[in-house]
Amino acid sequence: MSRQTDTVRALIQPIIDQEGLLLWDLTLGNSGAQKVLTILVDRPNHEPITMDMITTFTQAVNQVLDEADPDPIPGAYMLDISSPGADRPLKERWHYEWAKEAGEPIQLALFAPQDGQKKWQGELDQVDETGLVLKVDDQSHPFTYDQIAKAVLDVQF
Numbered sequence: 021m022s023r024q025t026d027t028v029r030a031l032i033q034p035i036i037d038q039e040g041l042l043l044w045d046l047t048l049g050n051s052g053a054q055k056v057l058t059i060l061v062d063r064p065n066h067e068p069i070t071m072d073m074i075t076t077f078t079q080a081v082n083q084v085l086d087e088a089d090p091d092p093i094p095g096a097y098m099l100d101i102s103s104p105g106a107d108r109p110l111k112e113r114w115h116y117e118w119a120k121e122a123g124e125p126i127q128l129a130l131f132a133p134q135d136g137q138k139k140w141q142g143e144l145d146q147v148d149e150t151g152l153v154l155k156v157d158d159q160s161h162p163f164t165y166d167q168i169a170k171a172v173l174d175v176q177f
Contacts, residue, residue: 027092035080044104055097060104066122069103110171120144125174130167141174
């Protein structure tokens with residue numbers, strides 16, 4: 021995390037707590053020449069978030085960021101607040117624990133092949149401080165977090 025995102029996180033945490041939300045991710049990046057602050061929020065306990073909740077949260081965040089002195093993100097930027105979505109990114113250990121608790125299957129893309137493949141789909145069997153174990157066709161496959169290039173929920177409709 022950067023100093024800017026740490027500052028934004030500290031500014032919006034009281035709103036998250038007050039609204040009973042879960043901060044899934046917060047990033048500051050670029051889209052073309054424009055800076056973009058992306059905030060992904062959800063509800064805890066695997067409850068769905070509503071558009072009304074996101075709208076209320078967005079208005080409160082806008083106000084806090086506009087009134088903050090000094091400005092946590094000097095200059096122009098776009099604020100993008102949304103739900104992480106059904107195919108949410110899994111970046112933190114607690115994201116994997118959340119998916120395991122929900123019984124949600126996941127997809128992994130690895131930096132380098134393991135057992136001849138870079139893409140894996142399965143259910144989380146274990147999650148700990150060093151990595152995870154993915155259950156694929158009744159076989160366990162361990163992965164460290166350093167091996168994982170990208171992970172998302174594997175949405176099944």
